[in-house]
Amino acid sequence: MSTERNRYIFWNQQQRYAPYIFIAPFFILFAIFMVYPLISSLIMGFYEMRGFQSRIFVGLGNFTDLFADPIFWKSLLNTTLFALGTLLLQLPIALFLAILLNAKFVKGKNFLRLAFFTPVLVAGVFVAIIFNLIYDQRAGLINNEFLLFGKEIGWLSNERYVMLAVIITGVWQWAGYNMIFFLAGLQGIRQELYEAAAVDGANWWQSFIHITLPSLRPVIAFVVVVSMIGSFQLFDLPYILTNGGEPADAGTTIVMYLYKNGFQFMRLGYAATIGWVLFIIIAIISIIQLKLLGIFREE
Template sequence: MRTIKSFNYSVVFFLFPFMAIYLVFQIFPLFHALFASFFKWDLLTSGMTFKGLANYTRMLKDPTFWSSFFNTLKFVLYSTPLLIIIGLIFAILLNKKSKVNSSFRTAFFAPYVFSVSVTTLIWGFMFNPQKGLIGKAFTFLDLPVINWLTDPHFAMAAIIICTLWWTVGFNMILLLAGLQDIDPFIYEASSIDGAKWYHDFFHITVPSLKRTIELVAILQIIASFQIFGQVYILTKGGPGGTTRVLIQYIYETGFRDYQLGYASAMAVFLFLAMFAISLIQLTFKSEKKNAKE
């Protein structure tokens, strides 16, 4: 006779704190933003006025929304490959265990623990054309000094450089963990066969790190779409809106202009964009896996 196992209430006991926090701070705000996106809600009146799809129609016709979205997309497309490639280079160079490499690992990862305000304070001074280290270096090399944060041609590059210094250490650690899972005997067998280092890289290292690289890419894209602090502190979205990103426009619309309904509609759009990109990546990965099988 089959016995019915008693329900393990300890599981619920240990999961409840996490699930409660997750529901309150993740799931509820998501559905509340979706709900608010159909209303006119300006925080200055006592109620919410139903507007249907008016906020979404306004969003599609808003040139500032589209410029902010494309600035965000530009940041994602430029920064993500750099953060993955440079993180991989650092991981390969620091893969061997030694005291020197341990010190370098700590040095490269250390910026990641800084807050965004500390990071932007450091780089705001670095990019100062008169007093900053970069400006001094350009002057020493007799090169024209660049106004990084006020020149529309270089402002986005300055934000990418700041973000690269701040977050590349996290990608390095993930890729380093993937490298250390590769059996060293594979490289030994490759060297016996006379393979060069670039053969090892393209035929052993990269294929073995495929899943790790895919994970890093998904995490990096999601994080890059949510960029806000570096832009808001370094450039305030300037010059001329060339670095204004979507999160900044959502923040300004909701908490400066008190148009929470419209801000919620843009937030829902951003969530759907990130969800769609992640879904495309996972679908493409699944199709490639099925094709190999």
């Protein structure tokens, strides 16, 4: 009798707790690899390492140091430039390509889609190596073949051109990827809307402004927010392209500066502070973008 009752209790309890046990692995891994490092890095931001074994509490010292650090501001400016390049150059190009590939008169769409999408399949490190050769001052494709401005341009040695070179590379790598999202959005727009507009006498531009763009709003919001987050996390491309941010930190981005402080200078507390400031910057920019694009607006 007692055994039967025990078995009953076991099955009863088992039914109650089994779902939690089944989903536990995710939460345990999430806690170990996400929550713990997050909390740990936040705490670390208030400390500074003293060698490998001990650390010192510095309060807000890392934050005040950071805001007085000219290289941090320069890296923030460089990263913002890249983000603006993404917003004003890369995404319009991606949208243009998507519209082009959605047009009826274009032939070989599948091939072109694949061709434009392919750069994203190449690892950032290889992209940087390829573009290092393209920007090469002596034998590079741009200087050698196109002879822009009639003379050699130090794309990677003149601080004025470095971020431009990084932005152009970013466009090559990511425009095709974002094009796919826009293309999916365009294909979801009902054809009747355009037909109705045409009946009302709307031209191509009016249809684009009043039908295409509003219909693409959720896709644009997604692409803009994700691209901005990616832009502010830029690291491998300029790191290899500019040999660690040279010359004169013209190619240093925030994440690159974080890496340098954490791993090259052994200032882990300062690096954690940069990480949290970057998180706050990304969060603010994302919220502003979502607000501006009306994602929080009730339909």
